[in-house]
Amino acid sequence: MRSTPLRLAVAALTVVASPLAGQTNLERVVNGGYTPSHDYDLIHQRIEVRNVDWDSTSFDARVATTLVSLRPALDSVVLDMGRSLRVRTVTPARSYARFGDTLVVRLSRPAGFGDTVRFTVDYHGAIRQGEGLYFFKDDGRPHRPQQVYTGGGTDGNPRWLPTWGGPADKETWELAATVPARLTVVSNGRRVSDRPAPGGMHTVTWRQEKPASTYLISFAAAPFAKVADRWRGAPVEYYVYRGDSALARPLFGATPDMMETYSRLTGVPYPWSKYAQVTVADFIGGMENVSATTLVDWLPDARAYRDRPWYRQSLIPHELAHQWFGDLVTAEDWGNYWLNEGMAEFMPGQYWGAKHGAHAEQDYYQAEYQQFLGIDARRRMPLATYSSNNVYPKGALVLEMLKTQLGAQPFWASIHRYLTRHAYGNATTDDLRQAVLDATGQNLGWFWSQWIYSAGYPQFVVTSAYDSAARSLTLTVRQTQVDTATADSSGFRFAVPLAFRAPIAIRVGTAAGDVVRRVTIDRREQALRIDSLPGSPTMVAFDDENAVVKTLEFEQPTPWLATLLATHPHLWPRAWAVEQLARRAADPAAAAALAAAARSADYFLTRAQAAEALAGFPGGVALPALEVAARDTSAQVREEAVASLGRVGGESALAIVRQAWRADSSDQVRAAALVALARLGGPDARAAILEGLTMLSYRDAIQNAAITLAVQRPDPELVSALGQVIGVQSLPAAALAALASRGDTAARTRLRGGLDDERPWVREWVLDAVEEQLDPKPALELLREAQPALTRAEARTAVAQAIGRLERPPS
Numbered sequence: 001m002r003s004t005p006l007r008l009a010v011a012a013l014t015v016v017a018s019p020l021a022g023q024t025n026l027e028r029v030v031n032g033g034y035t036p037s038h039d040y041d042l043i044h045q046r047i048e049v050r051n052v053d054w055d056s057t058s059f060d061a062r063v064a065t066t067l068v069s070l071r072p073a074l075d076s077v078v079l080d081m082g083r084s085l086r087v088r089t090v091t092p093a094r095s096y097a098r099f100g101d102t103l104v105v106r107l108s109r110p111a112g113f114g115d116t117v118r119f120t121v122d123y124h125g126a127i128r129q130g131e132g133l134y135f136f137k138d139d140g141r142p143h144r145p146q147q148v149y150t151g152g153g154t155d156g157n158p159r160w161l162p163t164w165g166g167p168a169d170k171e172t173w174e175l176a177a178t179v180p181a182r183l184t185v186v187s188n189g190r191r192v193s194d195r196p197a198p199g200g201m202h203t204v205t206w207r208q209e210k211p212a213s214t215y216l217i218s219f220a221a222a223p224f225a226k227v228a229d230r231w232r233g234a235p236v237e238y239y240v241y242r243g244d245s246a247l248a249r250p251l252f253g254a255t256p257d258m259m260e261t262y263s264r265l266t267g268v269p270y271p272w273s274k275y276a277q278v279t280v281a282d283f284i285g286g287m288e289n290v291s292a293t294t295l296v297d298w299l300p301d302a303r304a305y306r307d308r309p310w311y312r313q314s315l316i317p318h319e320l321a322h323q324w325f326g327d328l329v330t331a332e333d334w335g336n337y338w339l340n341e342g343m344a345e346f347m348p349g350q351y352w353g354a355k356h357g358a359h360a361e362q363d364y365y366q367a368e369y370q371q372f373l374g375i376d377a378r379r380r381m382p383l384a385t386y387s388s389n390n391v392y393p394k395g396a397l398v399l400e401m402l403k404t405q406l407g408a409q410p411f412w413a414s415i416h417r418y419l420t421r422h423a424y425g426n427a428t429t430d431d432l433r434q435a436v437l438d439a440t441g442q443n444l445g446w447f448w449s450q451w452i453y454s455a456g457y458p459q460f461v462v463t464s465a466y467d468s469a470a471r472s473l474t475l476t477v478r479q480t481q482v483d484t485a486t487a488d489s490s491g492f493r494f495a496v497p498l499a500f501r502a503p504i505a506i507r508v509g510t511a512a513g514d515v516v517r518r519v520t521i522d523r524r525e526q527a528l529r530i531d532s533l534p535g536s537p538t539m540v541a542f543d544d545e546n547a548v549v550k551t552l553e554f555e556q557p558t559p560w561l562a563t564l565l566a567t568h569p570h571l572w573p574r575a576w577a578v579e580q581l582a583r584r585a586a587d588p589a590a591a592a593a594l595a596a597a598a599r600s601a602d603y604f605l606t607r608a609q610a611a612e613a614l615a616g617f618p619g620g621v622a623l624p625a626l627e628v629a630a631r632d633t634s635a636q637v638r639e640e641a642v643a644s645l646g647r648v649g650g651e652s653a654l655a656i657v658r659q660a661w662r663a664d665s666s667d668q669v670r671a672a673a674l675v676a677l678a679r680l681g682g683p684d685a686r687a688a689i690l691e692g693l694t695m696l697s698y699r700d701a702i703q704n705a706a707i708t709l710a711v712q713r714p715d716p717e718l719v720s721a722l723g724q725v726i727g728v729q730s731l732p733a734a735a736l737a738a739l740a741s742r743g744d745t746a747a748r749t750r751l752r753g754g755l756d757d758e759r760p761w762v763r764e765w766v767l768d769a770v771e772e773q774l775d776p777k778p779a780l781e782l783l784r785e786a787q788p789a790l791t792r793a794e795a796r797t798a799v800a801q802a803i804g805r806l807e808r809p810p811s
């Protein structure tokens, strides 16, 4: 699973406390951080779905379950089944009972140990939108055809289907959905039939013939176009809305190559009969349903590829990796969830490394590193614990570290052992350690203990002293991370090792060549002496291969940092050097080093980071380099250059920014240019914001920048322009509500009108914005004022319901 990155513009506008949803019994049972006991082994389920009703978000279903008793004299079977599903019959059975989110089937006669048991549950489901299933009517909104899909995630499937919800009991299944003939049905495994049904319907049956966990059961029905591809003879299919057909192949076309790369690296060929990727509306991001991944419908257009869209860079290779890590071998319980998510987040970096080389690989993990530091700063948790907050980025980083320490060949041999030993089964964190031990002879208990079962990472503080007589460099290395001394509010206390064990290399540059020493740091404080240097140091790279996840404080002379930035092949030490140099705005040598990197570093990320750092330097030194960077072939470099020019200022900066706003080929660069233009306060800034409000771009990058600026500096014309684009996406309504909450009466009037808009999606966005951006009292006032003038029955109902929610906030 992967959630979409936050939309920054929204984050800038919205201050909303996330609602504290009460944890239901279902979540506790299914999402427990341990492997709960049950009395049977699921073998197979046949799932029939029919009478899908988009108005009442309801359906009828029949599920035939085959299981094997694992208890002598088993007299009843307990399945997970959401309380809103209404059972009609269970046959054959003596009786059945409902307790919360469970179904208890009392068997006609007790089953012996190993006996096969079969029964069929017939039921009606009327469920709230998004609780297991998502329904979308065709209400005329562009790019939003009628559809229904399962959005279970790891705990949602029992909300629409009686089954065992935990991941540790795998089964096969068959899914038959009867829907209007114009809707294509995609599900797991192999499509076995598509037959006409009465009333303009058809019944499509898919069969998942190899066992998988039930949280991976899925289907999606929509007027899809299918774009067909192949990998080693297996069907590879991209299901998109018909209007998106031309966008499918540029986006998904790398999939067979990714499948080939993953098969080669792991030594385990793609394990399922086909691979489908299905795009749907308002999805959380992606979900690795077995052989039929569900993805959000944000297909990039041709321009968007200049900005390296997250969808292709991360989302597609992440969900594909899950087909091995999560679907073929599944975490036994959610306390081991990092095995699924860490591996899935790790693999895209391996793909990009295999395609484009070491810098592309390091670039990928550099982004994971930044994410991890942010998460860890909020709450420090280990990887292998229930509800760990860092399973994605820390999981990816720890696996990359493991690969660096073992070497690529032993690492992949270990992964191969892990995948083949637990194929179509489950695994725990220690099973992975065991696979490494068996494949390489390395007992990495220490690595597991500090990186997987403990929290935190080493925070090094290093000082250096050079003895020119002895030609020796002494580094004093301290680890400064602190242990959390007390339990946090959840009652857990996660230990942080006071001394991490860190096998690293130290490179010392001299005029007569580099000296590399391998050392193992394993104490809170220790001194390392590097003797017999051929000359005085010109550079020190601490952890030369970036073999350890860490932060580093190491005060170095500017020339050392400049050499590190200019010559080190690895992106992490370069990024670190940029950060150190950025703090020396008064030092011309620091400016010169950053300027050289911004102009001509051999990888775009370094150029972009240097261009960003130059924002804090005087124009005289920064401008010439930023002018070059603003013409870089990489949009990411131009974006940083333009943003920095907005901070450095001056007539020539304004001219470049203006040119980028008018003519750059990248949406992200134009968005950055608009922000820079507004910051520089050119006479045309306001006209540019107005123009930006109506400009179409991928994920609304330009429009979002314009909206944010309009909220920061509103005037009647900008407020009116926000009102004009209220139907394009949800952010304009949120912006108007943010303005209304600050007393802007024009914005408030426009919102009132929006509550009665003829377009249902606009009414929904406006209502959401009012509830989220305004305090309850002014929100209530606005809604009550609007109420008498509402001309539409649906609008009156929705507003009355919202008033009800605001009058009686959930306790």
Ligand SMILES: [Zn+2]
Residues within 6 Å of the ligand: 001, 002, 288, 318, 322, 340, 341, 344
């Ligand atoms: Zn995932």
